[in-house]
Each structure stands twice: as C-alpha cells, then as structure tokens.
Amino acid sequence: MALAFPRAARLTCTRHLKQNFSHTLADKVGLPSQERQRFITQIFGYNGIIAHGTDHMDIAYRLQHMAESTENRFVQKLIELMSPLLVENAKGLERPGLHLASPIWTNNNCESLNHCLKQALSWRSLKLVETPQHHQDSTQGSATSDLWCGRVRPLEEYQRFGEPKDV
Known part of the structure; x- marks a missing residue:
C-alpha cells in the first residue's frame, strides 16, 4: 500500500491496537489487571485520549504527557512506540470530506465501505x-490497461480524495 499510494492515509484498527497494547502490558510488562486497565482506559476509553483529542497534534501532546508522567519505564516506552500509529490514525481521520461519527477506526469501517x-x-x-x-x-473495448494507466477519472464528487500518480 505504501508503495502504491505513498501519500494516502493509512488507518490502523483502533480495536486491534487496544488489544495489542493490553496483551503487551499483561504478557511482556507483567502489569496487574487493575493498573493495566487504568492505562487502557486513559488512552482508549470512552473519555480517553483518542476519543477526546481535538486533532492529531493534541493527541500527540496528550500521549507524550502521559508517557512522561508514567513511572513504569516499560509502559513509557510502549506508549512512545504506539504514539506514531495513534497520531497517524488521527491525521487520516482529519482528512477533508471524511465525516465519521466516531474518532475510532475499526476494520468494520473497511468492511462497511467494501x-x-x-x-x-x-x-x-x-x-x-x-x-x-x-x-x-x-x-x-477499453482503452485502459489493467494497471489503470489510461484516462480513467473518478466521479467529480470523489476527485478530492484522489492521489496523484508517482512515476
């Protein structure tokens, strides 16, 4: 995907990020359930950073602040490693013309679009x-190839989502 559409927003399933974060906190860091749930809720909860971040910069700031205020070095490093994915998701969801009811992207969104x-x-x-x-x-009778190199254009209302072809 990155090679074919280098400037396209790539969204990661929030539900899977949450599960991976939880499993890593449990299996690799060894945090007790109550402490693990506190971190998960702070990031992914109903009133968490993802749900209430105003934009990608706000989310990045909140995640950085959370990582800096955490005493557990393993949790701090994990938050720092996950931050780019969460910020990239927020950037992708800020795309003009994309109106979602929730700031959370799941694979179900992709299935619905499909x-x-x-x-x-x-x-x-x-x-x-x-x-x-x-x-x-x-x-x-088509003048285009399977690689879509011909004069194929999306409908007018979808052209704002287009990406220029890099050759």
Whole structure:
C-alpha cells in the first residue's frame, strides 16, 4: 500500500491496537489487571485520549504527557512506540470530506465501505471457470490497461480524495 499510494492515509484498527497494547502490558510488562486497565482506559476509553483529542497534534501532546508522567519505564516506552500509529490514525481521520461519527477506526469501517462498493457495482462472486470470461467481457473495448494507466477519472464528487500518480 505504501508503495502504491505513498501519500494516502493509512488507518490502523483502533480495536486491534487496544488489544495489542493490553496483551503487551499483561504478557511482556507483567502489569496487574487493575493498573493495566487504568492505562487502557486513559488512552482508549470512552473519555480517553483518542476519543477526546481535538486533532492529531493534541493527541500527540496528550500521549507524550502521559508517557512522561508514567513511572513504569516499560509502559513509557510502549506508549512512545504506539504514539506514531495513534497520531497517524488521527491525521487520516482529519482528512477533508471524511465525516465519521466516531474518532475510532475499526476494520468494520473497511468492511462497511467494501460492502457499499460491492452494492454499487452489483458485485457477485464468480466460479473460478467464469472469471477469465467475465474479465474479458468487462475489459473488451477499453482503452485502459489493467494497471489503470489510461484516462480513467473518478466521479467529480470523489476527485478530492484522489492521489496523484508517482512515476
């Protein structure tokens, strides 16, 4: 993805980040359950840093402050390692025209977008033997290649999300 779309926002599933953080605190750092839950709630909770950060810079500041005020060096290092992912998510969700009800991105968001796309295209799964014929039928008469190097443009309302091609 990074090679194909170098300037695209890449979002990481918040739910998985939370689970990874929790497992690392339990299995590698060895924090007791109550202390572990306190850190998780501070970052990922309903009133946590992610839910109430005003923008990516605010989230970065809050995470840095949390790391600096933590006495446990292992937890401090873990927060520092996770901060770039959380800040990158916040930057991606600040993208103009992207209106989400929540500052939390999960893989379910991707599945929902994928479902909408499939519905719009009347997509259906094909048997393996039907696939080559379907591909030939759908590309016949097209002046573009499979690499999308032709004059293909998205609809006007989606052009603001486009990324220039780097050659």
